[in-house]
Amino acid sequence: MAQFLQVLLSGLSTGSIYALAAIGFTLVWQAAQTVNFAQGEFVMLPAFFVLIGVHWLGMPLWLALIFGLILSMIVLGLLFKVLIVEPMLPNGGLPLIIATMALSILLKEGTKQFYGAEAQPYPGLFPQATMTLGGAVISVQDVMNLLVSLAIVVGLTLFLNRTRTGRCMQATAQSPAVAEILGVNTRRMVLYAFLINAALAALASFLISPIYLAKFSNGENLGLIAFIAAIIGGFNQIRGAIAGGLLIGVLDNLTATYITAEYRAAIPLILLIAVILWKPEGLLGTSEGRNV
Amino acid sequence: MKFKPFAASVAVAAVAMFAVGARADDVVKLPCVCELSGAGAVSGTNFRDGAHIAIDEINAAGGILGKKIVMTDMDTQSDPQTSRALVQKAIDDGAYAIMGTVFSGSTIVNMIVAQQAGIPQFTGAEAPNITEKGNPYVFRTSSSAAKGVPALTPYFKDTLKASKVAVAWVNNDFGKGGHDVFVSQMKDAGIAVVADVPSEQGQADFSADVSKIKAAGAQAVFVYLNEEEAARFLKEAKKQGLTVPLVGEVTLTGQKVIDLAEGAAEGAYAHVGLATSAPLAPIQDFVKKFHDRYNRDTDHNGIKGYIGVYAVKYATEMIGKIDPQALADKLHGLTLDAAKYPGMLLTTSWDKTGELSRESFMTEVKDGKQVVIGTVPAN
Structure with a gap:
């Protein structure tokens, strides 16, 4: 029981960070009807912004985190929208998807050239203390990662459902034309979606880098898991991305502990195939019709 | 023209x-x-x-x-x-x-x-x-793992006096080579391998791996992973309060692992064919x-x-x-x-x-540095 509790909590902790990255897929899908295949690199890069702040600019960690968050929102939110999404979107979704693939390579290789190929130690945000609960040794870092991630998700949900701006963003996502007729500044709402995506990616980066270590190639795995999580949960629903992220995090750990460590990486893919076959809109997603 | x-x-x-x-x-x-x-x-x-x-x-x-x-x-x-x-x-x-x-x-x-x-x-x-x-x-x-890993057997048997050990290894040619030699050595030494935990190259989350080792009741762990994975394993072991000796070959006490593990490598022990800390x-x-x-x-x-x-x-x-x-x-x-x-x-x-x-070396991590604590003659 103690082992189960420990593994479950670790899985929820990691899964909640996957969920933050997965929400990014949902937001970009709703804002631009495209898939951002550079999402993994969006989670990889902010950790390096923080390291630049700490090591190159001599900032204390708290200031470097704010610096990293703001820089992420500018580079991965504003510039991504202005320089890549807006010029490419009129050409259709597919060219934009390919452009995000190119961006993924650019960010990865650029980070490698700029900061080196080696993994870098990354400062933990929470104390490395442990506590005992029901015989299980629980890490404070795991608990805090889970709580912070859930707080971010709850905050985002409240923002989208309870504020005027949030509802305008939802209206823009559901029907940009109708929203515009109703007086919503749809361009601004789309920009907000990209900025929130960048901020979520940055927060996911800050939480997961103490575990993953800061490395240029981190985005490959993170992007894939977040993509799978978003599809399993439901690509067009934030709650789906959360469910998908948590499910993968927990299943990965339970599989490695109780079934097989050798094939743990296959479990998300098996789940993905099963969901696509039996519930293609995702576990919590809604089906979308389209004229072709 | x-x-x-x-x-x-x-x-x-x-x-x-x-x-x-x-x-x-x-x-x-x-x-x-x-x-x-x-x-x-x-x-x-x-x-x-x-x-x-x-x-x-x-x-x-x-x-x-x-x-x-x-x-x-x-x-x-x-x-x-x-x-x-x-x-x-x-x-x-x-x-x-x-x-x-x-x-x-x-x-x-x-x-x-x-x-x-x-x-x-x-x-x-x-x-x-x-x-x-x-x-x-x-x-x-x-030298290969076939020469290096056997140098650790006396440490498990005579120094640690372990009767139950675990092995955490990376599932690639490097890891499999060391794993096979280690399991064979433990069998010959009469030591039971109670947890045999493979992991993938590039794996980031070792919580399940460490949890399995803890639950198995191993008295020592042989850690045979690449540098970054070794650092992640050490951090997770510290996080979960795994207190048994962690013993490795080649990578575990390398300076890069020590730096990445941020204190979690302290006390780790390894045999290395080459040691930058060799006096x-x-x-x-x-x-x-x-x-x-x-x-x-x-x-x-x-x-x-x-x-x-x-x-x-x-x-x-x-x-x-x-x-x-x-x-x-x-x-x-x-x-x-x-x-x-x-x-x-x-x-x-x-x-x-x-x-x-x-000639090769026995090393231990002390105060954030790899320290040579003994030599093994050429074999």
């Missing part, structure tokens, strides 16, 4: 080709086919940088038989198939010998290409099966040279690259010609005494399979 410019171009190209050919004969090509990115970037980069120090020293002293060494860096991206293609490219470009690769999984794949071309290859890989395949052109720059003047001189040049510390892979290049120099000067076949023949059964051949840093021997024998 139109053919004249064409004829002139052909003539210029021909002259240029002869000129390039002449220049090519004046140099000795030692391409570095290494892991400069991907999971093996730490190892491959250090291996390459160590090799470059040796090359600059040798070239400054007149080269090999009066010819300068030229090293081209080729990044395998830690991908075996890419490494195979690059070894072929290096051979097509006229390699005299090949330095690398460091990852066992890549070396197993690409050494066949070098073997078919008859080009000697100096690998930093440590999987036992590399020198068990009858390839007469592959030579190690550090020996030649090793310390090299470590200082490396740091002065690159402004960072090397791990044992830097030493591998360095001595690999010197091995080529010394053996080539013994045969008196640039001849890959003669070089390979000469290296089998050769011993290079460090007193006479200082570039080797430690006296080194190769047997007829290319396996290497050399």
